[in-house]
Amino acid sequence: MSTLVLRAAAIAAALLPAIAPASPLSFDQALRLAAQRSEAARAALAAAASAHESARAAGQLPDPTLRAGVDNLPATGPDRFATTRDSMTMKRIGFSQEWLSAEKRAARAHAALAVADRDSLQAASAMAEARLQAALAYVDAWHAGRVLALATQAEHHLREEQDIATARLATAGASGAPAGAEALALASARGQAEDDSAQARQDQAAALLTLRRWVGVPPDTLLDAPAFPAPAASEYLARHPMLALLRREVDIARRGVTVATSERTSNWTWEVSYGQRTGYADMVSVGVSIPLQIAPGRRQDREVAAKAALVDKSEAELAEATRTAMADFDTLASDADLLRQRIDRYAASVVQPARQRTGVALAAYRANQAALSGVFEARHAELEAERKLIALHRALDRVSAQLAFKPLAQGDAP
Numbered sequence: 001m002s003t004l005v006l007r008a009a010a011i012a013a014a015l016l017p018a019i020a021p022a023s024p025l026s027f028d029q030a031l032r033l034a035a036q037r038s039e040a041a042r043a044a045l046a047a048a049a050s051a052h053e054s055a056r057a058a059g060q061l062p063d064p065t066l067r068a069g070v071d072n073l074p075a076t077g078p079d080r081f082a083t084t085r086d087s088m089t090m091k092r093i094g095f096s097q098e099w100l101s102a103e104k105r106a107a108r109a110h111a112a113l114a115v116a117d118r119d120s121l122q123a124a125s126a127m128a129e130a131r132l133q134a135a136l137a138y139v140d141a142w143h144a145g146r147v148l149a150l151a152t153q154a155e156h157h158l159r160e161e162q163d164i165a166t167a168r169l170a171t172a173g174a175s176g177a178p179a180g181a182e183a184l185a186l187a188s189a190r191g192q193a194e195d196d197s198a199q200a201r202q203d204q205a206a207a208l209l210t211l212r213r214w215v216g217v218p219p220d221t222l223l224d225a226p227a228f229p230a231p232a233a234s235e236y237l238a239r240h241p242m243l244a245l246l247r248r249e250v251d252i253a254r255r256g257v258t259v260a261t262s263e264r265t266s267n268w269t270w271e272v273s274y275g276q277r278t279g280y281a282d283m284v285s286v287g288v289s290i291p292l293q294i295a296p297g298r299r300q301d302r303e304v305a306a307k308a309a310l311v312d313k314s315e316a317e318l319a320e321a322t323r324t325a326m327a328d329f330d331t332l333a334s335d336a337d338l339l340r341q342r343i344d345r346y347a348a349s350v351v352q353p354a355r356q357r358t359g360v361a362l363a364a365y366r367a368n369q370a371a372l373s374g375v376f377e378a379r380h381a382e383l384e385a386e387r388k389l390i391a392l393h394r395a396l397d398r399v400s401a402q403l404a405f406k407p408l409a410q411g412d413a414p
């Protein structure tokens with residue numbers, strides 16, 4: 001039995017209804033649920049099952065043909081349409097069987113099995129796509145949660161600073177324009193922080209809804225950060241779903257050449273019949289029909305050439321797709337390396353100084369050596385820097401997810 005048949009059975013078992021996980025949701029759970037819920041994989045499995053049944057039929061002999069009739073029945077005269085009056089009239093019954101050689105039947109069965117294996121591989125490809133989309137949705141939801149936590153923390157810090165500033169204004173007995181400006185600055189900063197938190201909650205809700213489309217459950221929180229194995233270029237190409245399917249197409253085309261070559265040998269048809277006559281001995285007839293391939297160069301050889309051209313077509317498409325997949329891998333790997341460098345550089349040269357600036361501004365304000373607006377500006381700059389750092393991490397995770405989950409899962413690749 002083909003190894004892909006066994007894989008298809010394993011995938012079918014995985015597609016059985018799954019128990020919804022309790023919230024929170026882990027990354028591995030999200031991938032598993034997405035693969036289990038893939039209707040595209042279920043459709044491909046049904047196609048594979050159909051192709052395997054067809055493959056079984058392709059290896060069998062054609063059904064025999066039952067033949068019955070009346071020979072030499074009078075059509076005119078006094079014995080018209082009488083079956084027992086004329087000695088030449090004979091009632092006949094028999095059967096015929098078209099005979100295909102074992103090699104020809106095996107060629108047809110192998111060609112059908114190649115189609116079935118391709119459909120099984122399409123199921124694995126659909127599951128890989130579901131895992132990839134779930135991983136990307138998990139990445140978006142995870143980092144949306146980080147942005148929300150950052151916005152909530154900033155709002156909390158601002159409220160603390162507002163309480164300190166309000167107490168200072170009340171203690172100092174400040175009045176007039178400076179006090180009014182400070183109060184307005186506090187109210188504006190607080191409103192901005194609350195709106196930032198609301199926007200972050202909205203973005204997280206949208207990301208969680210997208211994740212729910214793939215996993216089927218509404219996760220309240222996400223358990224752990226996504227993790228991505230980094231495949232080598234050879235592994236990425238070996239398990240790339242499009243390349244795996246095109247390799248199957250090449251195999252199907254080659255099987256088609258084998259079938260077309262086997263058709264250059266004619267199929268003989270054997271026939272046996274028994275004839276009954278009135279007043280005379282019954283008769284048995286035996287015959288064989290042999291198609292005469294009088295012009296194989298214009299028919300059978302053309303069919304073989306046509307199938308051979310399809311092999312060239314499939315091989316060329318595989319070679320072109322391999323170049324494209326290699327370029328995609330190089331692009332993704334390069335993007336991942338550059339994003340890591342940007343993250344390290346940005347964290348050291350922008351985020352860390354922004355945090356230090358906030359600390360200095362807050363200390364100066366509490367020591368009555370700086371205005372409140374300086375604290376707000378420093379806090380806002382720090383918040384924006386932290387958000388961009390999260391955006392860079394999100395971009396890196398999305399690239400890493402494509403490298404890790406676009407290929408077929410281990411064990412599903414041919």
